Amino acid sequence: MKRPSIFNWPLRSIFWPPNLIVKQLTSILYFNHLVGWHKFPNWFLKHSFKSLPVAAGSIGMGCIGFPAHPAWEVTSACNLRCIHCHAESNKPSRDELTTDEGKRFIDSLVRVEEFRMVVYTGGEPLVRPDLLELLHHSKGAGLTNVIATNGTLITEEVAFKLREAGVVGVAVSLDSSKRAIHNYIRRDDNAFDLAMRGIRALKKADILLQINVTAMDYNFSNLDELIDLADLEGSGIMLMYQLVPVGRGSTIKDATLDVKENERLLKSLAIKQKNISTIIEPVAGPQYWPYLMEKGGKPDGIWLRLAKKLFHGCSAGRGFVYIKANGDVWPCPFVEVNAGNVRNLSFTEIWNQSEVFLNLRNRENTLKGSCGECKYRTICGGCRGRALAYHGDYLAEDPSCFLHPKSC
Numbered sequence: 001m002k003r004p005s006i007f008n009w010p011l012r013s014i015f016w017p018p019n020l021i022v023k024q025l026t027s028i029l030y031f032n033h034l035v036g037w038h039k040f041p042n043w044f045l046k047h048s049f050k051s052l053p054v055a056a057g058s059i060g061m062g063c064i065g066f067p068a069h070p071a072w073e074v075t076s077a078c079n080l081r082c083i084h085c086h087a088e089s090n091k092p093s094r095d096e097l098t099t100d101e102g103k104r105f106i107d108s109l110v111r112v113e114e115f116r117m118v119v120y121t122g123g124e125p126l127v128r129p130d131l132l133e134l135l136h137h138s139k140g141a142g143l144t145n146v147i148a149t150n151g152t153l154i155t156e157e158v159a160f161k162l163r164e165a166g167v168v169g170v171a172v173s174l175d176s177s178k179r180a181i182h183n184y185i186r187r188d189d190n191a192f193d194l195a196m197r198g199i200r201a202l203k204k205a206d207i208l209l210q211i212n213v214t215a216m217d218y219n220f221s222n223l224d225e226l227i228d229l230a231d232l233e234g235s236g237i238m239l240m241y242q243l244v245p246v247g248r249g250s251t252i253k254d255a256t257l258d259v260k261e262n263e264r265l266l267k268s269l270a271i272k273q274k275n276i277s278t279i280i281e282p283v284a285g286p287q288y289w290p291y292l293m294e295k296g297g298k299p300d301g302i303w304l305r306l307a308k309k310l311f312h313g314c315s316a317g318r319g320f321v322y323i324k325a326n327g328d329v330w331p332c333p334f335v336e337v338n339a340g341n342v343r344n345l346s347f348t349e350i351w352n353q354s355e356v357f358l359n360l361r362n363r364e365n366t367l368k369g370s371c372g373e374c375k376y377r378t379i380c381g382g383c384r385g386r387a388l389a390y391h392g393d394y395l396a397e398d399p400s401c402f403l404h405p406k407s408c
Contacts, residue, residue: 323342
């Protein structure tokens with residue numbers, strides 16, 4: 001494969017165009033204004049500069065905080081069998097991309113100019129034997145590396161090796177501040193203690209810590225304490241996922257949050273955000289952004305126009321893209337719609353021309369039902385994964401919306 005152009009130099013990993021920095025800064029300032037974030041100065045001083053490379057390429061605060069990046073499921077293998085995982089297996093797939101195929105795939109990612117960061121996920125990425133080799137390759141190609149992990153395999157030695165391989169942020173999954181609840185969800189009696197060991201090792205290696213949590217009936221009553229724990233441990237970012245019943249999670253569909261629980265969760269996050277340093281961003285709850293605007297009395301006019309520039313809501317296919325271990329390309333791990341495979345098509349062709357991605361980027365005209373009629377469809381758009389799980393159509397309305405049940 002031909003080597004990337006000037007935009008794909010390793011310089012990309014340390015240089016961010018001023019317009020991207022301005023957009024990120026404006027997004028966080030607007031968010032700060034909407035929630036009345038008392039600890040914003042603490043976050044800015046402690047985490048903002050470390051967050052910049054983690055959010056490399058950010059064009060706004062979306063459903064998962066920083067769209068315009070790929071997440072690569074490098075393996076479906078995992079050392080745990082969590083009850084809610086979007087993956088159904090814990091063994092490596094027979095057709096996973098090889099090391100050489102992985103390197104060629106990384107080189108193809110660099111050809112997408114807006115990509116400046118790649119997330120390595122799984123399964124559990126740390127069980128893949130060639131992970132460090134792949135990390136060094138993407139570092140050399142000019143991408144910053146982020147890892148999403150259950151944290152149980154991270155020792156101090158591993159943490160420093162990850163840092164050397166260009167890892168600037170690690171997202172550790174933590175489902176409860178209570179050992180018994182976390183271990184039950186993770187199906188391992190040692191999962192909590194090992195995850196906490198990993199968290200503290202990452203701090204020693206000076207890698208930005210992110211905590212990922214999946215809200216569901218099993219841990220709903222404990223989320224407030226879990227946020228406090230993440231803040232205490234110095235997490236710069238917390239992604240508050242909601243259970244979407246796909247993969248193994250489809251077997252516990254009854255544990256998903258209903259409309260009222262979604263409303264309770266998002267409203268409680270806005271309250272909690274005021275007095276903690278960690279920034280909390282919802283996943284599969286894009287109603288958060290219009291809720292904050294309505295709560296702040298800024299649902300129309302210039303404020304709505306500004307929000308359309310800064311908030312993206314569900315980012316599935318609209319900057320965010322998920323690549324399966326075998327090379328299949330999905331808009332999101334919860335939107336199980338295959339747009340093509342990198343073994344058969346170039347990634348840029350899939351990214352730029354796939355009907356699935358084009359539909360998701362054209363919310364003004366493609367969303368259906370109440371989401372298609374809503375004035376917030378560009379800054380929220382509803383969770384496309386939940387629409388698919390409940391309606392069988394990734395463009396259908398989101399059944400969990402609480403803002404305007406009859407008009408979105």
